[in-house]
Structure formats: C-alpha cells, structure tokens
Amino acid sequence: MPELPEVETVVRGLRPLLLGQCLTAVIVRRPDLRWPLPPDLGQRLTGATVTAIRRRAKYGLIETDRDDTLIFHLGMSGKFRPCEGEPGLHDHLLFTTRRGTLAYTDPRRFGSMHIVATASASQHPLLAALGPEPLGDAFTAAALIASAHGRRTPIKALLLDQKSVAGIGNIYACEALFAAGINPVRMAGAISPARLTRLHEAIRATLAAAIEAGGSTLRDHAQVSGDLGYFQHRFQSYGREGEPCRACGDPIRRRVQAGRSTFYCARCQR
DNA sequence: ATGCACTCCTGAACGC
DNA sequence: TGCGTTCAGGAGTGCA
Numbered sequence: 001m002p003e004l005p006e007v008e009t010v011v012r013g014l015r016p017l018l019l020g021q022c023l024t025a026v027i028v029r030r031p032d033l034r035w036p037l038p039p040d041l042g043q044r045l046t047g048a049t050v051t052a053i054r055r056r057a058k059y060g061l062i063e064t065d066r067d068d069t070l071i072f073h074l075g076m077s078g079k080f081r082p083c084e085g086e087p088g089l090h091d092h093l094l095f096t097t098r099r100g101t102l103a104y105t106d107p108r109r110f111g112s113m114h115i116v117a118t119a120s121a122s123q124h125p126l127l128a129a130l131g132p133e134p135l136g137d138a139f140t141a142a143a144l145i146a147s148a149h150g151r152r153t154p155i156k157a158l159l160l161d162q163k164s165v166a167g168i169g170n171i172y173a174c175e176a177l178f179a180a181g182i183n184p185v186r187m188a189g190a191i192s193p194a195r196l197t198r199l200h201e202a203i204r205a206t207l208a209a210a211i212e213a214g215g216s217t218l219r220d221h222a223q224v225s226g227d228l229g230y231f232q233h234r235f236q237s238y239g240r241e242g243e244p245c246r247a248c249g250d251p252i253r254r255r256v257q258a259g260r261s262t263f264y265c266a267r268c269q270r
Numbered sequence: 271a272t273g274c275a276c277t278c279c280t281g282a283a284c285g286c
Numbered sequence: 287t288g289c290g291t292t293c294a295g296g297a298g299t300g301c302a
Contacts, residue, residue: 002296034278034297058296076295077280090280108279110296126297153273162297170295218294258274260295 002074004058004134004167005210006229011055013224014080014102018050018062021097030092034075034112037093041115044068045095057130057166061121069121075110080224102224130166134203139165141197148188148196155191156184156257159203168203171216171238174263176203178237183269184262185255209234237263 002010026045031037038044048064055061062070072078083103087094091103093113104111116124131147132138147164148155158164159173168176177184179202182195191199210216215229218239223229232239236246241254245265255262 073296075279075297106279107281108295110279151272157273160296259276261293 002058002076002078002215003169003172004055005172005207005213005231006215007058007060007074007167008055008211009215009223009229010074010080011053011060014060014062015053017082017099017102017224018095018097019053020050021099022047022049023064023095023097025094025096027094027096028092029087029094030109033092033106033109034073037113038115041070041113044115045070056122056127057133057162058169059127063118067118069116069118071114071116071121071124071126072104073112073126075106075108075112077108078104078106078111080104081226082224129163131161131163132165134165134167134207139200139204141193141200144200144203145193145196148191151188153188154185154257155182155188155199156262158188160258160260165203167207170260170262171235172203172206172210174238175236176206178264178269179206181269183266184257184264186270237265239263 023045026042028037028042045064048066048068050062051065052063058073060072080102083091083094083101087103088105090105090107092106093104095102114124121127132143144165148158151158156173156177159168176199180199182191182199210231213229213231214223214227216232217228218232237252240252240263242251245252245268248265248267250265250267252263253266
C-alpha cells in the first residue's frame with residue numbers, strides 16, 4: 001500500500017539502477033493496468049537515457065533526454081524489482097539497461113503509467129490538482145488551517161484528499177492523527193488553529209520517520225532492492241485494533257470511515 | 271460546491 | 287482439505 005514514504009523509497013531505489021542509463025529495451029507485456037498504457041510508451045522510451053527520477057505525491061516521475069517524462073503510480077500492489085530470467089505472471093513492463101532488467105510487477109493492476117512532455121508534466125491532469133508536498137516549504141501550518149477552514153468533512157477525509165496535502169494515505173493519516181491527539185472523525189473546520197498546527201507538525205514528523213525507515217511493509221511494499229521497510233513496527237494506531245494504546249493502555253479502536261478502516265485511541269485522540 | 275458511495279483488481283486470511 | 291467470503295485500499299467517477 002504505497003503512500004508517500006513508500007514511493008519515495010522506491011524512487012531512491014530506482015536512481016542507482018536507472019539514472020544516466022540508456023533504456024535499451026522497454027517491453028510492455030500487459031497494457032491493461034488501471035488505464036490502458038499509451039501505445040507508444042515502449043517506443044518513446046526505448047533508446048532514451050534517464051536524466052532524472054523524482055517523486056510528486058504518490059507518483060514517480062522518470063525523465064529522459066528526449067524531454068519525455070514517464071509518470072507512474074504503484075496503485076496498491078505495484079513494485080519494481082530486478083528481473084533475471086523468465087518474467088513472472090504479473091511482470092507487466094520490463095525496463096532493460098546495461099545493468100540488467102527491471103520488472104514492473106503489479107498483481108492487482110491498480111497502478112498506472114503515462115508518458116508526457118517533461119515541460120508540461122506538472123500540468124498533467126493527475127498532477128495539476130495536487131496540493132502541496134507535505135515535506136516541502138509550501139505546506140505550512142497556515143496552509144493546513146486554510147484548507148480545513150469551513151470544511152464539514154472529517155479531518156481524516158481531509159488528509160486523504162490529495163488536494164489539501166498530497167501523498168498521505170490511510171496508514172499515515174491514522175498515524176499522524178494519533179501523534180497529534182486528534183480524533184479522526186472530528187469535523188475539519190471545527191478544529192482549532194493550535195491543534196491543526198500540531199497536526200501539521202505530526203504529519204511532517206511521521207512521514208519523515210517513515211522515509212527514514214524505508215517505508216512500511218505490510219503485504220505489498222518492498223524496496224527495489226527487495227529489502228523490506230520497517231516502519232510498520234512503529235505504528236501507534238494503524239492495524240492495532242484491540243491492542244493497548246502505547247500512551248494510555250486503552251484498547252485501540254477501529255471504525256469505518258468512507259469505507260476505510262480508521263484506527264484510533266478514543267482516550268488520547270479528541 | 272461539497273461530501274459520499276461505488277468501482278476497478280488479485281491474493282491473503284479467515285470461517286465453516 | 288477445500289471451498290466461499292471478506293478485506294486491503296488509491297483515486298476517478300457519478301450521484302445526491
């Protein structure tokens with residue numbers, strides 16, 4: 001379940017393998033991911049040299065010397081892994097350089113790939129409406145307070161809305177709200193600026209710590225190297241239903257918000 | 271304009 | 287043992 005820290009980990013793992021390398025072959029084995037892959041994707045990438053690998057929210061961006069950018073989203077189960085020998089059932093794309101072949105594997109096919117001109121990549125419909133990067137300078141406490149202002153949606157839904165702040169998913173929304181001591185069902189517009197300021201800091205601290213740990217590995221995420229992230233061992237709330245809150249000892253509760261599990265401590269989060 | 275349910279997909283975990 | 291059911295969830299879509 002790749003969220004921002006997992007995608008950041010993948011991007012960092014791709015750099016040593018692809019940066020500066022010529023893509024001698026890019027083979028599409030299965031084009032029906034979340035959306036059909038662009039028919040010219042393989043042709044546009046084959047023979048190009050990778051000049052930069054970046055991240056925006058939960059998207060990875062691979063730039064080439066042909067002024068193209070490959071935008072990828074890992075969906076739920078996407079990963080890149082070195083591929084030696086026969087590709088597997090779910091290896092949908094193969095990227096070959098002098099250093100070997102990298103497979104994009106995605107059993108559930110919720111992931112997607114797009115190829116656009118680098119100059120207009122940020123205007124792509126998937127990227128244009130995204131809110132600020134939570135670890136960037138544009139995401140300030142004032143920005144979070146402004147996006148919560150007047151909103152009658154639960155604070156957790158606001159964090160999941162990529163237009164308010166980009167890159168947070170279910171896990172880190174739960175963890176950041178725990179760290180800030182805010183109940184996930186509380187209406188965003190009714191939370192005081194002081195508490196939103198605390199939430200702003202919690203978001204940044206939680207994401208930074210998760211990146212430091214190589215992300216969280218539940219079922220699906222793995223680094224490009226195959227190493228697992230280990231931030232899941234530090235979860236305070238996510239996935240801990242019935243287990244004691246690490247702060248007060250009360251059992252962590254689970255409820256469903258907008259079809260997703262929310263984990264929280266009713267005593268510590270108000 | 272805003273909030274919400276629904277939808278895509280597969281594999282793992284669970285229950286009988 | 288084996289089968290069926292449930293769950294995981296990012297984010298676009300369409301509805302109220």
